[in-house]
Amino acid sequence: MGKFYSINGEIMEAEHAKLHVSDLSILRGFGIFDFFRTSRGKLLFLDDYLARFRRSTQIFNFFHDYTDAFIKSHVLKLIELNGYKESSVKMIMTGGYSHNGFEPTTPNLIIQVEPLKFPDKRYYTDGAKLITHKYVREFPEVKSTNYLTAIMLSGKCKTENALDVLYHDGKIVSEVTRSNFFIVKGKKIITAKTGILKGITRGKVIRLAKEHYEVEERNLLVEELEAADEAFITSTNKRIMPITQIDNYKIGDGNVGKVSKHLMALFFELEEAQ
Amino acid sequence: MGKFYSINGEIMEAEHAKLHVSDLSILRGFGIFDFFRTSRGKLLFLDDYLARFRRSTQIFNFFHDYTDAFIKSHVLKLIELNGYKESSVKMIMTGGYSHNGFEPTTPNLIIQVEPLKFPDKRYYTDGAKLITHKYVREFPEVKSTNYLTAIMLSGKCKTENALDVLYHDGKIVSEVTRSNFFIVKGKKIITAKTGILKGITRGKVIRLAKEHYEVEERNLLVEELEAADEAFITSTNKRIMPITQIDNYKIGDGNVGKVSKHLMALFFELEEAQ
Numbered sequence: 001m002g003k004f005y006s007i008n009g010e011i012m013e014a015e016h017a018k019l020h021v022s023d024l025s026i027l028r029g030f031g032i033f034d035f036f037r038t039s040r041g042k043l044l045f046l047d048d049y050l051a052r053f054r055r056s057t058q059i060f061n062f063f064h065d066y067t068d069a070f071i072k073s074h075v076l077k078l079i080e081l082n083g084y085k086e087s088s089v090k091m092i093m094t095g096g097y098s099h100n101g102f103e104p105t106t107p108n109l110i111i112q113v114e115p116l117k118f119p120d121k122r123y124y125t126d127g128a129k130l131i132t133h134k135y136v137r138e139f140p141e142v143k144s145t146n147y148l149t150a151i152m153l154s155g156k157c158k159t160e161n162a163l164d165v166l167y168h169d170g171k172i173v174s175e176v177t178r179s180n181f182f183i184v185k186g187k188k189i190i191t192a193k194t195g196i197l198k199g200i201t202r203g204k205v206i207r208l209a210k211e212h213y214e215v216e217e218r219n220l221l222v223e224e225l226e227a228a229d230e231a232f233i234t235s236t237n238k239r240i241m242p243i244t245q246i247d248n249y250k251i252g253d254g255n256v257g258k259v260s261k262h263l264m265a266l267f268f269e270l271e272e273a274q
Numbered sequence: 275m276g277k278f279y280s281i282n283g284e285i286m287e288a289e290h291a292k293l294h295v296s297d298l299s300i301l302r303g304f305g306i307f308d309f310f311r312t313s314r315g316k317l318l319f320l321d322d323y324l325a326r327f328r329r330s331t332q333i334f335n336f337f338h339d340y341t342d343a344f345i346k347s348h349v350l351k352l353i354e355l356n357g358y359k360e361s362s363v364k365m366i367m368t369g370g371y372s373h374n375g376f377e378p379t380t381p382n383l384i385i386q387v388e389p390l391k392f393p394d395k396r397y398y399t400d401g402a403k404l405i406t407h408k409y410v411r412e413f414p415e416v417k418s419t420n421y422l423t424a425i426m427l428s429g430k431c432k433t434e435n436a437l438d439v440l441y442h443d444g445k446i447v448s449e450v451t452r453s454n455f456f457i458v459k460g461k462k463i464i465t466a467k468t469g470i471l472k473g474i475t476r477g478k479v480i481r482l483a484k485e486h487y488e489v490e491e492r493n494l495l496v497e498e499l500e501a502a503d504e505a506f507i508t509s510t511n512k513r514i515m516p517i518t519q520i521d522n523y524k525i526g527d528g529n530v531g532k533v534s535k536h537l538m539a540l541f542f543e544l545e546e547a548q
Contacts, residue, residue: 005295018292019300021279021384026293026366028421029303060426090375092300095425101364104425110295138409138422146420147302148412151369151378152334 002113004081009066009074009109011081017110024095024104031094031145032056035236036200037116038079038087039271046072048200053091056142062093062107078113086116088237092145119163119238124264127244127256128163130176130233131156132222135167140174140195150177164233166246169195173220176233179241183220183251184213184230184259193217201234201267208266213259230257239271240264276387278355283340283348283383285355291384298369298378305368305419306330309510310474311390312353312361313545320346322474327365330416336367336381352387360390362511366419393437393512398538401518401530402437404450404507405430406496409441414448414469424451438507440520443469447494450507453515457494457525458487458504458533467491475508475541482540487533504531513545514538 005017025031034053037044050068057064071091079087090112096105135149153165166181167174174195175181180202182191189209191202209215225231231243231251240263242256251257279291299305308327311318324342331338345365353361364386370379409423427439440455441448448469449455454476456465463483465476483489499505505517505525514537516530525531 001296007295015294017295019295020289021281021291021293021366021386022275023300024425025300025303026297026305026368026384027307027364027419028425029299029305029419030422030425031300031303033301061429090301092295094300102421102425103428110300112295135412139426144422145301145303146422147376148304148418148420151298151302151304151376152413154377155335 002082002115004078004113006074006078006111007108009070011078014112017112019094019108019110020097022097022101023108024098025092025145027098027101028095029146030060030104031092032060032062032143033090033092033145034143035088035090037089037236039274041086042274043075043079043089044271044274045200045204048203052143052198052200053093056144057093057107059139059142060144061104062095064093064107064109066109075111075113078111082113084113084115088114088116090114117237119241123163123241125256127242127251127254129161129245130164130166130243131160131162132166132168132225132247134170136169136174136195137167137197140197143197147177153177168222171222173222173225179233179235179238181220182232182234183224183228184257185224185228188214188216189259190216190218190220190224192220199234199236201236201239204270205234205240205263205267208270209263212262228252230260232260232263240267276356276389278352278387280348280352280385281382283344285352288386291386293368293382293384294371296371296375297382298372299366299419301372301375302369303420304334304378305366306334306336306417307364307366307419308417309362309364311363311510313548315360316548317349317353317363318545318548319474319478322477326417326472326474327367330418331367331381333413333416334418335378336369338367338381338383340383349385349387352385356387358387358389362388362390364388391511393515397437397515399530401516401525401528403435403519404438404440404517405434405436406440406442406499406521408444410443410448410469411441411471414471417471421451427451442496445496447496447499453507453509453512455494456506456508457498457502458531459498459502462488462490463533464490464492464494464498466494473508473510475510475513478544479508479514479537479541482544483537486536502526504534506534506537514541
């Protein structure tokens with residue numbers, strides 16, 4: 001746990017950051033969030049994250065007065081107070097303290113700062129395994145706090161020695177529980193265009209990839225997975241992570257592929273240049 | 275808001291009932307609940323609700339030490355302290371204070387007691403309107419706190435002057451956001467058997483109805499709705515509420531039907547006899 005959090009703009013010791021139980025996140029799972037991080041102490045791609053957070057609040061009709069400028073300076077203050085070398089930041093906005101346990105009211109804004117953690121390095125050298133599951137997220141374009149299915153599947157991940165779960169609707173592949181998903185097939189890089197949370201890292205990777213490869217944003221079919229040459233996932237605290245197994249089949253020769261390695265290097269360069 | 279709530283067995287003034295923001299209900303919408311009420315001061319069908327709550331905790335792998343006997347005596351104490359003529363009780367169990375914002379830990383148990391409220395009487399004399407929406411609840415047999423879709427549709431309900439939303443999967447009708455759904459067709463009463471939360475009131479109504487009518491628990495098709503003679507919904511704080519309109523068509527002649535009235539009377543008798 002970080003040292004200092006904030007609730008509705010008020011900074012406090014993290015242990016005192018509490019919400020009343022009438023909050024709709026507790027009673028009705030009604031909340032959104034976003035998650036970003038620093039790179040060499042600087043907030044990476046912050047404007048993109050703030051824009052996405054704002055879009056989530058708009059789609060869920062959260063009426064609030066927080067400007068991007070306020071959030072920015074407030075997050076910077078919190079990061080400074082916490083004093084970590086590198087930080088991750090989670091902003092959560094909830095449906096607020098409801099009078100009747102159902103109707104949203106003035107939202108509550110929680111900001112948590114934690115020391116930044118990356119996944120184990122072996123995932124990047126050896127590649128990770130995904131298992132597939134038929135599931136379509138509600139409001140996939142919104143970073144809502146609903147992770148019921150993901151949490152319920154985490155036991156299965158452990159049993160099957162998988163990093164995470166790849167969702168599909170029976171036909172079309174969408175996304176991983178907290179990452180976007182890509183395959184490489186020949187000279188093409190393919191990733192879902194709709195029905196997903198549009199990751200900030202995903203957007204950066206697509207832009208980088210387009211300088212060197214053909215990128216197709218389109219419906220990716222489940223039946224295309226097994227024939228993929230390479231696969232990888234992207235997220236804020238994973239960057240680009242290679243996938244070398246899905247369910248019981250290897251991707252390509254089961255090793256981290258050339259294109260994945262190339263993109264991983266390009267992304268590091270991009271991050272360094274910020 | 276009630277006067278006294280409890281968290282993890284500790285009774286406190288309701289305004290002080292708070293959860294730390296690391297709770298998984300806030301971060302990941304990971305929680306279950308149940309809701310019951312008194313009738314002439316006595317907890318109505320309590321054992322049924324406690325059994326369902328326990329099933330929900332088991333399906334979600336919530337490991338806790340609360341026995342039914344403890345919950346019972348604790349709820350009675352809370353009801354006495356609050357001192358309302360009739361009370362509603364909400365028990366919420368959350369995924370607990372997570373170390374990493376994803377993995378469940380020791381659950382938190384919140385109990386809220388409020389003065390009991392029933393819907394406006396006109397719904398029972400005139401009948402209510404439902405609108406339909408294609409949606410399948412995740413883990414429908416669990417009373418989870420995930421009400422994203424229901425809350426997002428509450429604006430549409432207001433616009434369309436509807437009480438609530440009837441879910442279907444495009445073909446099969448399941449349930450209303452917080453109620454079970456029945457139709458009457460000729461001498462038969464039909465309601466969904468699977469893919470729903472099995473309401474305690476639903477179970478009591480089915481048992482009552484079987485003494486007088488033929489009851490079919492089976493897949494109810496969307497195309498059967500328009501031809502229904504009567505329709506009604508059941509829930510803890512609605513008892514049996516007649517439905518006289520769905521979307522833009524009337525049910526039967528648009529008035530509360532004979533069978534609905536009969537069952538409403540039988541349910542009152544059952545409640546009185548407890």
